[in-house]
Structures are given as structure tokens and as C-alpha cells.
Amino acid sequence: MENRRSIDTRCRVLRVFSLLAAAAVMIAFLTTAGGIFVKGIPEFTSGLFSYIYTERNFSLFPSLIGTFYMTAGVLLIAAPLGGITGLWLSGFSLEDRTYRIISTLIDCLNGMPSILYGLYGFLFFVVFMGIGYSLLSGILVLIILILPMIIRISEKAFRSVFCMYRETGEALGISRVSMLRHVVVPQAFPDITAGIILSAARISGSAAALLYTSGTVAQIPGSLMDSGRTLAVHVYLLSSEDTEGGSVYAAMVILVLITGILNELAFYIIGRRKHE
Amino acid sequence: MNDEWIYREKDTLHVFDVRCLSLWYGNVQVLHELSLSFIRGHVTAVIGPSGCGKTSFLKVLNRMTDLEKRCRWEGTVIYDNMDISRIQDVNCLRRAVGMIPQIPNPFPLSVYENLAFPLRACGVEVRQTVDEQVESALRRADVWEEVKDCLTMDARKLSAGQQQRLCIARALVMKPDVLLFDEPASAMDPVAMMRLEDLFQELKKMYSLIVVTHNMQQAARCADETALLVQGRLVEYGTSDDFFSMPKKRETENYITGRFSQEVRSGGKDKI
Numbered sequence: 375m376e377n378r379r380s381i382d383t384r385c386r387v388l389r390v391f392s393l394l395a396a397a398a399v400m401i402a403f404l405t406t407a408g409g410i411f412v413k414g415i416p417e418f419t420s421g422l423f424s425y426i427y428t429e430r431n432f433s434l435f436p437s438l439i440g441t442f443y444m445t446a447g448v449l450l451i452a453a454p455l456g457g458i459t460g461l462w463l464s465g466f467s468l469e470d471r472t473y474r475i476i477s478t479l480i481d482c483l484n485g486m487p488s489i490l491y492g493l494y495g496f497l498f499f500v501v502f503m504g505i506g507y508s509l510l511s512g513i514l515v516l517i518i519l520i521l522p523m524i525i526r527i528s529e530k531a532f533r534s535v536f537c538m539y540r541e542t543g544e545a546l547g548i549s550r551v552s553m554l555r556h557v558v559v560p561q562a563f564p565d566i567t568a569g570i571i572l573s574a575a576r577i578s579g580s581a582a583a584l585l586y587t588s589g590t591v592a593q594i595p596g597s598l599m600d601s602g603r604t605l606a607v608h609v610y611l612l613s614s615e616d617t618e619g620g621s622v623y624a625a626m627v628i629l630v631l632i633t634g635i636l637n638e639l640a641f642y643i644i645g646r647r648k649h650e
Numbered sequence: 651m652n653d654e655w656i657y658r659e660k661d662t663l664h665v666f667d668v669r670c671l672s673l674w675y676g677n678v679q680v681l682h683e684l685s686l687s688f689i690r691g692h693v694t695a696v697i698g699p700s701g702c703g704k705t706s707f708l709k710v711l712n713r714m715t716d717l718e719k720r721c722r723w724e725g726t727v728i729y730d731n732m733d734i735s736r737i738q739d740v741n742c743l744r745r746a747v748g749m750i751p752q753i754p755n756p757f758p759l760s761v762y763e764n765l766a767f768p769l770r771a772c773g774v775e776v777r778q779t780v781d782e783q784v785e786s787a788l789r790r791a792d793v794w795e796e797v798k799d800c801l802t803m804d805a806r807k808l809s810a811g812q813q814q815r816l817c818i819a820r821a822l823v824m825k826p827d828v829l830l831f832d833e834p835a836s837a838m839d840p841v842a843m844m845r846l847e848d849l850f851q852e853l854k855k856m857y858s859l860i861v862v863t864h865n866m867q868q869a870a871r872c873a874d875e876t877a878l879l880v881q882g883r884l885v886e887y888g889t890s891d892d893f894f895s896m897p898k899k900r901e902t903e904n905y906i907t908g909r910f911s912q913e914v915r916s917g918g919k920d921k922i
Contacts, residue, residue: 538755539755539757539758540717541714541717541751542751542755542757544714544717544744545712545714545744545748545749545751545821546744546745546748546768546771546820546821546824547740547741547742547743547744547745547768547772547824548741548767548768548771548772549741549771552767552771553771556757556759556767556771557757557758557759557767560758561758
């Protein structure tokens with residue numbers, strides 16, 4: 375009887391704690407996202423979306439386009455490269471030692487603060503290689519920043535399929551290449567797509583790595599060698615310049631929407647697969 | 651080696667001749683100098699307690715042990731007059747010696763593609779041939795009637811018993827000579843099990859079957875020969891009639907009557 379009661383008490387305590395945790399998450403969400411929306415939505419003016427940024431309209435349109443260019447440029451290189459590396463790590467690298475070294479390095483890169491990437495990019499791409507503040511420098515830095523994430527996600531996706539079907543394929547005498555083409559890649563594809571969308575969200579949300587590489591010019595970049603800012607950089611700069619008015623909140627609303635929608639999309643793809 | 655080797659009429663009495671087979675995982679010896687021969691066209695059951703090396707033994711026969719890095723084996727295994735350790739193209743051996751996994755794992759493809767994809771992967775391209783062979787394999791595995799109307803359905807939606815017969819069909823479509831079953835009854839209800847045993851009797855007209863099982867009744871019912879492995883050693887091997895009615899060894903008698911010796915009981919615990 376005593377025992378039963380103590381279990382009941384423990385259950386109750388556990389329930390209170392989980393409710394508290396849920397409440398904390400809700401409050402955090404409402405005060406940040408909610409606050410941004412409440413403050414930002416009234417600030418929307420047509421000037422915010424004008425083609426050219428001026429000191430008066432604080433247009434976020436150039437940085438929106440900059441974000442798009444940046445994300446597209448990074449993913450164009452990082453997605454195939456990361457996918458192939460993940461595939462190799464998942465099943466084609468047989469030497470344990472090589473795998474462990476690469477794996478550790480990837481984890482190290484994954485955990486590095488993004489300002490370090492920014493400084494590295496500034497010193498290496500901007501100064502040493504002489505590319506200067508440009509979209510290209512930013513893209514190169516972000517490729518390095520995002521690669522570990524894409525590699526890890528695709529490795530995990532490939533590995534889970536490999537584990538399930540490797541023996542079966544081998545037992546039937548099916549070559550690895552056929553298994554890869556007909557079973558492994560189609561099965562792993564949705565998970566990897568979701569991972570790439572998540573990394574797109576991270577790219578469009580990163581500012582620290584770009585401040586010293588892609589520069590801060592508030593214009594639509596005309597070429598890879600032009601400087602341009604992304605939305606996240608735009609938000610950072612507006613808030614640090616301490617401008618009057620709330621155009622920074624309006625920019626934040628757009629940023630939250632973009633990253634939020636990308637995240638939701640990724641989880642939607644993952645969730646739909648679970649239902650199959 | 652060419653296809654002739656796979657498809658030519660087999661006339662040897664024994665499908666497999668195993669001599670002095672020992673197997674290690676790392677430093678742990680799992681099999682100790684096994685010597686036995688499997689008779690062509692028979693069902694041979696390999697029984698024994700969990701962890702006695704039955705599955706490892708099965709994996710040697712189609713060289714699935716190659717996939718495990720820590721695993722090595724010594725001795726000779728002769729399949730159809732060939733030493734399997736000398737076979738260059740292991741895929742040829744694996745098609746000739748089909749393996750049905752313990753837990754059915756159809757590919758994440760349609761029912762039809764589950765058979766057509768392995769066929770195409772080994773070079774059968776003509777659509778009509780593929781169709782014919784898929785149908786004939788499904789018929790032989792006794793699953794055609796159930797799946798003929800849903801060939802495009804995801805194979806993972808079939809029932810467990812149907813999935814297992816689909817996996818048998820998938821092995822049959824490669825035109826094997828021997829079928830290896832790894833604990834086929836472990837996840838089956840009695841009805842599905844009886845049906846599987848009936849299927850064994852059909853299949854043995856065309857193939858040789860080697861069935862690893864821990865179900866002694868099943869071995870007694872459907873096997874022509876039975877071998878008992880305990881702790882990686884062959885205890886007794888003979889026709890099922892003799893094996894179950896008048897075992898030659900005391901250990902066998904104890905095992906089949908359920909009086910496990912201490913040695914047998916600790917068999918599973920020694921495995922790492």
C-alpha cells in the first residue's frame with residue numbers, strides 16, 4: 375500500500391514537471407515569436423519591399439533576395455557533396471580508423487560557433503585568397519558550415535537503409551550498385567530532402583558567419599563577387615544601428631516566417647514517411 | 651566460372667560436404683571441427699539450443715560470413731564439387747544457395763518488384779521472361795493466389811506469413827539449388843507453420859533444404875535428416891527417424907526429451 379502511494383506521488387510530481395516544462399516552452403515561444411509578430415506586423419509598409427534600400431525606407435527586399443541567392447548557392451554545392459560523403463561514410467568506408475577520424479572531425483566542425491567560421495572565412499577567403507567581401511566568400515564559408523550537418527543527416531539516413539537491406543541484397547547476389555540505385559537511394563531520399571530543407575533554414579538564419587565574409591552592402595548583388603546581405607545580417611545590422619522605427623521587427627517577421635516554414639516543411643516530410 | 655556451373659544438372663549425392671569446419675568470432679571459437687554432409691533433395695534440420703552456432707554455420711554455407719569482419723573459419727566446405735572458399739564470384743554461389751532470413755524483410759518495393767528487381771539485377775532483362783519467372787516463383791512459394799491481385803502493392807503491407815513466402819519466392823526466382831532457412835518458424839503461428847512445412851515437402855522435390863530451427867517437433871515432422879549442435883560441436887547426425895526414436899548418444903536423448911544437461915544450459919551464456 376505504502377509503495378503504491380509513493381508511486382502515485384511520483385507520477386503526480388512528474389506530471390507537474392512536464393506541465394511546467396510545456397508551459398515554459400509555450401511562454402518562450404509566445405514572448406519571442408509572438409512579440410515579434412505583434413511589434414512587426416504594424417510596421418509593414420510598401421517601402422519595406424521596394425527594390426532599392428534607402429536610409430528612409432529600410433527596404434528588406436535586397437536582403438531577401440540576398441538570402442535566396444545565398445541559400446541556393448550553398449545548397450547547390452553542399453547538398454550533392456554532403457550527400458555523397460554521407461553515403462560513403464555509411465557503407466563504403468570499411469576501414470574503421472579512417473571512419474573514426476573523419477567522424478570525429480565532422481562532429482568538431484558541427485559544434486563550432488559560427489563566428490569562428492566567419493573569422494576563418496574572413497582571414498582565408500576574403501583576405502588570403504583575395505576574394506574580398508562578396509557573395510562568393512559567404513557561400514564558401516556557409517558550405518563549410520553546413521556540410522557537417524548534411525553529411526551527418528544523409529549518413530544516418532543511408533545507414534538505416536543499409537542496415538536493413540544489406541544482408542538481404544548480398545544473400546541474393548545483387549551488386550551493391552543495383553542495391554544503391556533501386557533500394558537505398560529511393561528509401562533514404564525523403565529523409566535527406568528533409569535534412570537539406572533544415573539546413574536551408576539554418577543557412578537563412580545565420581548571420582555571424584556572414585558579417586565578415588559576404589559583407590553588409592544592402593543591395594541586390596549583381597554577381598558572385600558583389601557584397602550582399604542576407605535577412606539575418608540585415609536584422610542584426612538594423613538592430614545594432616539603433617534606428618528609429620520598427621522596420622527591424624518587420625524584417626524579423628519575415629525571417630521567422632522563412633525559417634519556420636522551412637522547419638515545418640522538413641518535419642512534414644519526415645512525419646509523412648513515418649505514417650507509411 | 652560461368653552460368654553453366656549454376657544451371658547444369660546436379661548429380662552429386664551430397665549438396666554440401668563439410669569437413670572439419672571451425673569458426674571464430676574474434677578470439678571466441680563458435681564452431682568446433684564440424685564434419686557432415688547434406689544429401690541432395692532432402693530436408694536437413696539443424697537443431698540445438700540458442701547460441702550454439704547454428705546460424706553461423708548456415709552463414710558459412712553461402713559465405714555470408716564474408717560480411718562480418720571479425721569472423722573467420724577454417725576447414726573445407728564442398729558445394730557441388732567446388733571448394734566454396736575458392737569461388738571467385740561469390741554472388742554466383744549466393745544465387746545458387748538461397749537464404750531465407752529469420753525475420754522476413756521484403757524490399758521496400760512492390761510485390762512484383764521484390765522479385766523482378768533481383769532478377770533484373772542479375773541480367774534478366776526481357777519483360778516477358780521476367781513476368782513469367784516472377785509468376786512461377788510466386789506459385790512455387792505458394793503465395794501467388796494471395797498476391798496476384800495486388801502485385802503493385804507495397805510488399806511490406808503483406809501479412810507476416812505472406813511476407814515470408816514472398817521472401818522464399820524471392821530466393822526461388824534466382825533459380826537456386828539449395829535453400830537455407832534460418833529459424834523459419836520463430837515468428838509464426840501454428841497455422842502458418844504447418845503451411846510452411848507443407849511447402850517444404852513441395853520444395854524438396856526441386857531443391858535441397860537446410861533448415862536451422864530450435865523447434866524439435868518441426869524437425870521431427872519435416873526433416874529427412876537431423877543434426878544436433880551443442881556449443882558448436884556436432885553431437886549427433888542421422889536420419890530423423892533414428893535421431894528422434896533411438897538416439898545413439900545420451901546427450902541427444904537428454905536434449906530431445908528436455909532433460910538438459912548443465913553443459914547445454916550454459917550454451918547460450920558463453921556467447922559474446
